[in-house]
Amino acid sequence: MIYEIKATVLKNQKMGPAVYQMKLECPEVAKEAKPGQFITVKCEEGILLWRPFSIAGVEEGRFISLFYKTVGPGTEWLAQAQEGDILDLRGPLGGNGFTINSEIKNSILVAGGIGIAPLIFLSRSLCSLGNPEPLFLIGAKDGFSIIWPPLEYKIAGVRIATEDGSLGYRGTVTELLENTLSAKQLPADTRMIYAVGPRPMLKVVAEIAKEHQIPCEVSLETIMACGVGACLGCAISTTSGNQRVCKDGPVFDAAKVVWDKYVPQRKILDTTITSPATSPIEKTKNVDLAVNIGGIELKNPVMPASGTFGYGEEFTNLVNLNTLGAIITKGITLEPRDGADQPRLCEIPQGMINRIGLQNPGVKKFIAEKMPFLRTLKLPVIVNICGSTVEEYQKLAKILDTVEGIAAVEINISCPNTKEGGMLFGQDPRLAFKVVSAVRKTTSLPIITKLTPAVTSIVQIAEAAVKAGTNALSAINTMPALSFVNGQIMLGGQSGPSIRPIALRFIYELARAKLGVPLIGCGGIMTWQDVVEFLMVGAQAVEIGTATFTNLKAMEEVIQGLENYLQKQGIKDINEIIGTALS
Numbered sequence: 001m002i003y004e005i006k007a008t009v010l011k012n013q014k015m016g017p018a019v020y021q022m023k024l025e026c027p028e029v030a031k032e033a034k035p036g037q038f039i040t041v042k043c044e045e046g047i048l049l050w051r052p053f054s055i056a057g058v059e060e061g062r063f064i065s066l067f068y069k070t071v072g073p074g075t076e077w078l079a080q081a082q083e084g085d086i087l088d089l090r091g092p093l094g095g096n097g098f099t100i101n102s103e104i105k106n107s108i109l110v111a112g113g114i115g116i117a118p119l120i121f122l123s124r125s126l127c128s129l130g131n132p133e134p135l136f137l138i139g140a141k142d143g144f145s146i147i148w149p150p151l152e153y154k155i156a157g158v159r160i161a162t163e164d165g166s167l168g169y170r171g172t173v174t175e176l177l178e179n180t181l182s183a184k185q186l187p188a189d190t191r192m193i194y195a196v197g198p199r200p201m202l203k204v205v206a207e208i209a210k211e212h213q214i215p216c217e218v219s220l221e222t223i224m225a226c227g228v229g230a231c232l233g234c235a236i237s238t239t240s241g242n243q244r245v246c247k248d249g250p251v252f253d254a255a256k257v258v259w260d261k262y263v264p265q266r267k268i269l270d271t272t273i274t275s276p277a278t279s280p281i282e283k284t285k286n287v288d289l290a291v292n293i294g295g296i297e298l299k300n301p302v303m304p305a306s307g308t309f310g311y312g313e314e315f316t317n318l319v320n321l322n323t324l325g326a327i328i329t330k331g332i333t334l335e336p337r338d339g340a341d342q343p344r345l346c347e348i349p350q351g352m353i354n355r356i357g358l359q360n361p362g363v364k365k366f367i368a369e370k371m372p373f374l375r376t377l378k379l380p381v382i383v384n385i386c387g388s389t390v391e392e393y394q395k396l397a398k399i400l401d402t403v404e405g406i407a408a409v410e411i412n413i414s415c416p417n418t419k420e421g422g423m424l425f426g427q428d429p430r431l432a433f434k435v436v437s438a439v440r441k442t443t444s445l446p447i448i449t450k451l452t453p454a455v456t457s458i459v460q461i462a463e464a465a466v467k468a469g470t471n472a473l474s475a476i477n478t479m480p481a482l483s484f485v486n487g488q489i490m491l492g493g494q495s496g497p498s499i500r501p502i503a504l505r506f507i508y509e510l511a512r513a514k515l516g517v518p519l520i521g522c523g524g525i526m527t528w529q530d531v532v533e534f535l536m537v538g539a540q541a542v543e544i545g546t547a548t549f550t551n552l553k554a555m556e557e558v559i560q561g562l563e564n565y566l567q568k569q570g571i572k573d574i575n576e577i578i579g580t581a582l583s
């Protein structure tokens, strides 16, 4: 079970240069936490994504401790927390922790820098099972940067490696590991290496473990958005395909990680970031929020934006799914897609950039594995479809046409057309017409065409889609953007509050063009006030994406806020405000 709770700070103590230990009271998380699991913390307003931290220890079934290093705005903010402060926290997260059983007689824990945090919890758990105490190998640049396990933890031995030789072995912690194993300083039945630290270090540890034929588990870190397995932003490549660090990890068998895709190839520059959030809502009742989108009846105009809500199932117990107007699934292709290598996400001022690369299980698995759950919901299910050729879209639409429980398809035309030079379908009216009319011919389901903002005239594209038979238009998809992530260039799609004015402008232009089909606004919507603005410029409904990462209840709060607003304004029916700002 994942809890979203308020945790009280009991201690936030500086342990060394830029390193802090925090003790929090949060019984729900403490009772269920296992070594290797983590929590996410909401930082100050202006920081969009919740920050993940490993659980470094659990005490008395009530308290958890964290060890963290200040590296940017989120951790700098955390470092200012005082005793008695309340933090918003989600956890325990991570579907796969470290393997712990009584057969692990000898274990080596390899920690690079702040990577020691989850290993402290692990060492205590191993000992409590009656296993011999583990050997800790700790590495850092210099003696000042070494993070020591707290004294109360039982550890057989600690060996230190510093790159400048100011403490312990002069060199890297991986050299120390190799020396320890080669010198046979450990019993031959050493059963496990557990490692946490920087990516290049983990790669070398994995190689050493393989060479010495010792099982090895690594805890991996990627930037996260949802933390619950829905957005695919944290996915890494493994020998069993893509795995999500937040849900399928963060602990992985080192032999299964495709290290060349996980470890950055080159370093150019370092970047830092910030961004904002939502506002509180009151409770009210008795107004009509229902809208009709091209033949689809919605009890309210709020839906999750494709790709930010997985297949809904990921949010069971976190979001009251049946309160939503409809559900829009992650984009589906004909065949399964692996998606992009890491990095897949980064935060930018007022938003984020993603390059998931359309990872999805393919339509067959989608129908077999995702539809049974979606059919249990009491709301329309809209399936977002993507393709590289017109034929692919057409085949997909044909397959979905006969599947029970689908209310509509949303065509993502922000995909490159591989047959015609890689131009996005949504950038050329001719291509947009081709793809929408091909889908129209094969399905009786209502069609929503989702427009890209990467165009000079969105109205021209929209007109082509309407001519081809679309029943509604949604705008906008993410905006093409570039950011530096850990020194590497990342090309992707920008979302979040920074694109809201652009999305609003596009809806305004589409509404003024009077195209004769309903419009769905999407892009940077965080609050009910944002939704009112979209409705006033002509949207009949909205899709909310990035806001859910910063506030799981964003859509529920927006629906409640809209109800409250209408009641206060004496407006009985939400349709009355649609288009009221158009002149």
Ligand SMILES: Cc1cc2nc3c(=O)[nH]c(=O)nc-3n(C[C@H](O)[C@H](O)[C@H](O)COP(=O)(O)OP(=O)(O)OC[C@H]3O[C@@H](n4cnc5c(N)ncnc54)[C@H](O)[C@@H]3O)c2cc1C
Binding pocket: 038, 051, 052, 053, 054, 055, 066, 067, 068, 069, 070, 071, 072, 073, 074, 075, 076, 114, 117, 118, 220, 221, 222, 223, 224, 250, 270, 271, 272, 273, 347, 485, 486, 487
């Ligand atoms: C499962 C998990 C467990 C973690 N446990 C701990 C922990 O116990 N203690 C601790 O100090 N940190 C931990 N981290 C890392 C921590 O989440 C980041 O340092 C933190 O989010 C940085 O936030 P910031 O706003 O201070 O810095 P930002 O400005 O967000 O980041 C500073 C720099 O670090 C990079 N970065 C940020 N987060 C990550 C990441 N997850 N992976 C790779 N690069 C990143 C950014 O691209 C940027 O270059 C963990 C991360 C994960 C995914």
Ligand SMILES: Cc1cc2nc3c(=O)[nH]c(=O)nc-3n(C[C@H](O)[C@H](O)[C@H](O)COP(=O)(O)O)c2cc1C
Binding pocket: 231, 232, 233, 305, 306, 307, 308, 330, 331, 332, 354, 356, 358, 384, 412, 450, 476, 477, 478, 494, 495, 496, 497, 499, 522, 523, 524, 525, 543, 544, 545, 546, 547
């Ligand atoms: C992680 C992520 C994955 C996405 N995947 C898809 C997708 O599969 N299909 C699609 O049409 N749009 C996808 N989008 C775009 C969103 O549906 C939405 O159009 C965009 O994020 C703007 O809305 P927002 O600012 O509220 O997030 C994705 C966006 C994000 C952030």
Ligand code: FES
Binding pocket: 223, 224, 225, 226, 227, 228, 229, 230, 231, 232, 233, 234, 235, 244, 245, 246, 247
């Ligand atoms: S952060 Fe892992 S899937 Fe969203």
